[in-house]
Amino acid sequence: xxxxxxxxxxxxxxxxRADAAGQILRLARLADAAxxxxxxxxxxxxxxxxxxxxxxxxxxxxxxxxxxxxxxVANLLLRPPAVLxxxxxxxxxxxxxxxxxxxxxxxxxxxxxAMGGPRRTPGESVDALREAIGIDAAAAEAGRSPADVxxxxxxxxxxxxxxxxxxxxxxxxxxxxxxxxxxxxxxxGFVLAxxxxxxxxxxxxxxxxxxxxxxxxxRAARTPSTRMRSGRRGPAYRRPPVAPVxxxxxxxxxAGAVRARAIRLARSPAPP
Numbered sequence: 494x495x496x497x498x499x500x501x502x503x504x505x506x507x508x509x510r511a512d513a514a515g516q517i518l519r520l521a522r523l524a525d526a527a528x529x530x531x532x533x534x535x536x537x538x539x540x541x542x543x544x545x546x547x548x549x550x551x552x553x554x555x556x557x558x559x560x561x562x563x564x565x566v567a568n569l570l571l572r573p574p575a576v577l578x579x580x581x582x583x584x585x586x587x588x589x590x591x592x593x594x595x596x597x598x599x600x601x602x603x604x605x606x607a608m609g610g611p612r613r614t615p616g617e618s619v620d621a622l623r624e625a626i627g628i629d630a631a632a633a634e635a636g637r638s639p640a641d642v643x644x645x646x647x648x649x650x651x652x653x654x655x656x657x658x659x660x661x662x663x664x665x666x667x668x669x670x671x672x673x674x675x676x677x678x679x680x681x682g683f684v685l686a687x688x689x690x691x692x693x694x695x696x697x698x699x700x701x702x703x704x705x706x707x708x709x710x711x712r713a714a715r716t717p718s719t720r721m722r723s724g725r726r727g728p729a730y731r732r733p734p735v736a737p738v739x740x741x742x743x744x745x746x747x748a749g750a751v752r753a754r755a756i757r758l759a760r761s762p763a764p765p
Contacts, residue, residue: 497640499681501708503701504531505693506565506647506686509544516688517549518556523690525557527697532557533565533595533684536572539604547580554588562588565647565684566597569621570610598622645682646674652695664695668703675708 505524507517521532532553536546550562562584567577577594585592598618599605606612613621650660650667660667674680683704685696 495640495679496676496712497643497679497681498712499643501675501701501705502530502643502645502682503696503704504529504533504560504682504684505696506533506535506684508688509534509546509549511542511544513688514544514549517544518552520688520690520693521553521557521560523693524697525560527694529560529693529697529701530682531561531563531593531684533563536564536567537601537604538568538571539601539608547584550592551584551587554584554591559591561591561593563593563595566595568599568605568610569596570599570605570613571608596622643681644679645684646680647684647686649686652692664699664703667696667700668707671700671704672707672711675704676711 505520507520509517517534524532534546534549534553535543537543538545546564546567550564553560554562569577572580577596581592581594598615598621599610599613600618602612648660648671652663652667654661656662656666659670671680671683674683685693687693687696
């Protein structure tokens with residue numbers, strides 16, 4: 494996969510626990526102040542321990558000034574498309590253009606069915622998702638190349654360890670591995686799953702700037718003919734030893750997300 498040359502973005506993926514509402518808002522304000530680009534929450538309407546995603550995102554938008562907010566990802570089966578579109582458009586207006594939309598196929602069929610949603614096979618879910626987003630077709634109709642679609646990757650890790658595993662080591666290791674994903678696999682954003690303030694601060698202060706620096710240096714060193722290929726890698730960064738890759742907008746096994754102006758795609762995490 495190519496390096497598409499997109500600006501990099503960094504955000505967090507917070508757990509929307511109903512018993513930790515104040516903590517979530519504090520974390521969102523910290524992300525805003527630390528210079529991160531986005532705050533996202535998962536959408537599992539059938540999970541009684543979680544706050545409603547759209548209500549929480551509205552509160553986060555009101556409590557912050559600059560970060561984008563989005564569901565990571567909205568459950569298509571329990572969010573009627575017309576209502577979902579109106580919800581995100583309204584929040585985008587109210588937040589000054591900071592709302593984005595992430596949508597997913599859903600996977601927890603018993604829970605979805607118990608709330609009145611349809612029970613689909615994996616293949617039916619992928620077909621429905623393709624119909625719902627149509628990323629390549631929408632980009633072409635708008636005069637954009639599908640290469641302009643941004644690929645956002647949900648990540649998790651620890652700053653302990655020696656760096657022999659993916660995102661298990663000091664910030665320098667994280668920076669090298671994430672730079673490799675940006676330059677070799679076309680990822681243009683990274684969303685860290687964390688509810689820990691110290692981890693958030695280290696990600697914002699030590700990882701994000703280092704990734705941007707490594708990617709900028711490598712892009713500057715490449716000739717125009719090699720910028721859209723993943724062939725040459727300089728010594729400043731290395732490919733992660735474990736690096737799941739987003740393979741396409743409708744891949745049900747994708748662990749990351751594909752992002753257009755108002756579309757993000759990722760596989761929903763399992764409820765705890």
